[in-house]
Amino acid sequence: MKTAEYFDIVIIGAGFSGLYALHRFRDYDVVCFEAGAGVGGTWYWNRYPGARVDIPSMEYSYSFNEDLQQEWSWPEMFSAQPELERYVNHVADRFELRDRIRLSNAVKHMRFDEGTDRWHVHTAKGDHVICKYVVAATGALSVPNAPPWPGREKFKGEILHTAAWPEEGIDLTGKRMGQIGTGSTGIQLAPILAEQAEHLHIFQRTPAFSMPSGNRPMDFEHEREWKENYSERRQKMMQTPGVSLLERSSVACSEYTESQRQELLEEAWTSQSAFQLLLTFSDIMTNRETNEVVADFVRQKIRAIVKDPATADLLCPKDYPIGAKRLCIDNGYFQTFNRPNVTLVDVKSAPIAEFTENGLRTAEAEYELDVIVTATGFDAITGAMTQIDIEGVGGRKLMDKWADGPTAWLGLMVAGFPNLMMIHGPLTPGAQAQMLMVGEWQVNLVGDIIDSLERDHYSRIDTSEEAEGWWAEEVNMLSHNTLHRFANSWYNAKNIEGKKGGFMIYVGGFPRFARLNNEAIADGFRGFIRS
Numbered sequence: 001m002k003t004a005e006y007f008d009i010v011i012i013g014a015g016f017s018g019l020y021a022l023h024r025f026r027d028y029d030v031v032c033f034e035a036g037a038g039v040g041g042t043w044y045w046n047r048y049p050g051a052r053v054d055i056p057s058m059e060y061s062y063s064f065n066e067d068l069q070q071e072w073s074w075p076e077m078f079s080a081q082p083e084l085e086r087y088v089n090h091v092a093d094r095f096e097l098r099d100r101i102r103l104s105n106a107v108k109h110m111r112f113d114e115g116t117d118r119w120h121v122h123t124a125k126g127d128h129v130i131c132k133y134v135v136a137a138t139g140a141l142s143v144p145n146a147p148p149w150p151g152r153e154k155f156k157g158e159i160l161h162t163a164a165w166p167e168e169g170i171d172l173t174g175k176r177m178g179q180i181g182t183g184s185t186g187i188q189l190a191p192i193l194a195e196q197a198e199h200l201h202i203f204q205r206t207p208a209f210s211m212p213s214g215n216r217p218m219d220f221e222h223e224r225e226w227k228e229n230y231s232e233r234r235q236k237m238m239q240t241p242g243v244s245l246l247e248r249s250s251v252a253c254s255e256y257t258e259s260q261r262q263e264l265l266e267e268a269w270t271s272q273s274a275f276q277l278l279l280t281f282s283d284i285m286t287n288r289e290t291n292e293v294v295a296d297f298v299r300q301k302i303r304a305i306v307k308d309p310a311t312a313d314l315l316c317p318k319d320y321p322i323g324a325k326r327l328c329i330d331n332g333y334f335q336t337f338n339r340p341n342v343t344l345v346d347v348k349s350a351p352i353a354e355f356t357e358n359g360l361r362t363a364e365a366e367y368e369l370d371v372i373v374t375a376t377g378f379d380a381i382t383g384a385m386t387q388i389d390i391e392g393v394g395g396r397k398l399m400d401k402w403a404d405g406p407t408a409w410l411g412l413m414v415a416g417f418p419n420l421m422m423i424h425g426p427l428t429p430g431a432q433a434q435m436l437m438v439g440e441w442q443v444n445l446v447g448d449i450i451d452s453l454e455r456d457h458y459s460r461i462d463t464s465e466e467a468e469g470w471w472a473e474e475v476n477m478l479s480h481n482t483l484h485r486f487a488n489s490w491y492n493a494k495n496i497e498g499k500k501g502g503f504m505i506y507v508g509g510f511p512r513f514a515r516l517n518n519e520a521i522a523d524g525f526r527g528f529i530r531s
């Protein structure tokens with residue numbers, strides 16, 4: 001057994017948030033544990049063909065260092081995974097973060113010692129660290145959702161998960177392929193698999209709304225203009241609900257004639273700006289009729305692109321509002337179904353039953369496959385925290401406390417788990433805002449909290465169940481005022497059979513979220529208990 005080491009702060013996770021936390025806390029004695037063999041989190045693990053950000057490159061980058069944002073050049077308007085991984089590695093080198101990161105070393109167990117107000121952190125490689133604070137930058141989409149069907153061990157071919165794609169890549173040329181899942185990832189992946197496969201079967205449970213990404217090589221005039229105005233633009237972004245500079249209409253759909261509506265929607269569809277479609281009218285997420293106008297516009301697009309009417313019909317989402325799940329963006333997804341080597345399989349009506357020796361069996365048929373790619377998403381938002389055995393005050397376990405769904409004051413702290421703060425925790429804006437900059441903002445908030453605790457000689461900060469209740473009310477009130485609750489998705493834990501959770505995302509927009517956080521701190525740490 002290794003001897004215990006002492007640190008001020010343990011950071012869990014070396015994704016974009018954890019790396020920035022290492023930089024922000026550089027004046028403390030800090031160590032970072034990362035499960036992966038490299039830095040970058042999402043952009044280390046998700047190296048499937050087609051992985052790409054759906055926020056413009058000039059926005060989806062760190063804002064904390066002016067020289068960095070001036071000197072870095074993004075080759076494309078929407079960055080692909082290899083470029084994001086190159087960037088994050090550059091940041092790790094440039095800010096000399098590596099020597100404090102322990103890679104391939106997941107945190108497995110944590111226990112809060114009430115006598116000393118210290119966390120005991122234990123890792124996969126046997127490290128034992130005793131520290132005052134733990135900052136969990138463990139990611140909202142970092143635990144792959146394993147396919148639930150039996151028979152995996154029987155399959156003679158290869159099963160891949162998009163979020164654990166082999167680092168060395170894999171040649172899929174000429175293979176009989178199956179793709180399970182048609183969410184954001186499946187939609188990015190399918191056109192590329194189709195080009196390589198002998199035949200590609202795409203197994204769809206729920207069709208997704210998607211719009212063209214508008215990705216293209218970087219426009220250097222656009223880049224120059226951004227760089228000239230970076231700090232002003234970053235500030236403006238933080239004042240928008242999604243932390244992104246999209247044009248947001250303040251006019252309701254009912255104010256327009258039918259032909260004006262179609263014209264506006266057409267403009268948004270070809271805007272080369274992902275998500276513009278959801279901002280065409282002010283009431284898309286609050287008014288079912290408006291939502292239906294936009295949803296119908298997309299269904300018409302799908303029917304116009306996909307030649308086979310039965311396939312087109314299957315690809316049209318009909319039973320949830322557009323935008324209630326994160327809108328997908330694509331590079332030719334619907335066109336893929338016009339290829340002779342691609343078949344859509346409806347596994348809603350005939351569910352997948354099992355993996356077999358030669359492929360996959362549904363309730364209707366068996367499909368012979370060489371490679372099966374599972375794009376089955378994540379045990380989102382809570383998965384990374386509940387897979388660590390975390391014991392708080394009185395030996396209470398986090399996984400038990402959250403058995404019916406997560407609670408957290410401001411999405412930051414859980415009552416009974418002192419000195420543990422989460423970045424992108426449950427009940428924060430998550431995928432409703434641009435996560436890179438929200439992560440930076442939250443790290444700064446945690447930094448300010450820790451600085452103030454140290455300055456004022458506190459040894460413990462906790463929150464209360466009452467405060468968790470206030471936040472639950474805020475989150476539920478907001479979600480009830482929008483159409484988000486009408487979809488089964490990872491926002492409400494309904495992407496995984498049997499998972500409980502309620503609505504886990506803060507949909508009030510980033511400015512309101514930030515204001516409530518700041519007000520609580522300014523108001524004598526309202527909702528927190530310091531001792």
Ligand SMILES: Cc1cc2nc3c(=O)[nH]c(=O)nc-3n(C[C@H](O)[C@H](O)[C@H](O)COP(=O)(O)OP(=O)(O)OC[C@H]3O[C@@H](n4cnc5c(N)ncnc54)[C@H](O)[C@@H]3O)c2cc1C
Pocket residue numbers: 012013014015016017018033034035036040041042043044046051052053054055060105106107108137138139140141142185384388423424433434435436439
């Ligand atoms: C395919 C995909 C596309 C996305 N596209 C966008 C986008 O377009 N725009 C956007 O805003 N967001 C997007 N996201 C969300 C993305 O996760 C965030 O933007 C951002 O990268 C989150 O950074 P993070 O550091 O907070 O978390 P992550 O990048 O998830 O990093 C968390 C890290 O913690 C590590 N970890 C977890 N548990 C442990 C443990 N017990 N011990 C040690 N290490 C642990 C993980 O291995 C991981 O490396 C996307 C996510 C995915 C999966």
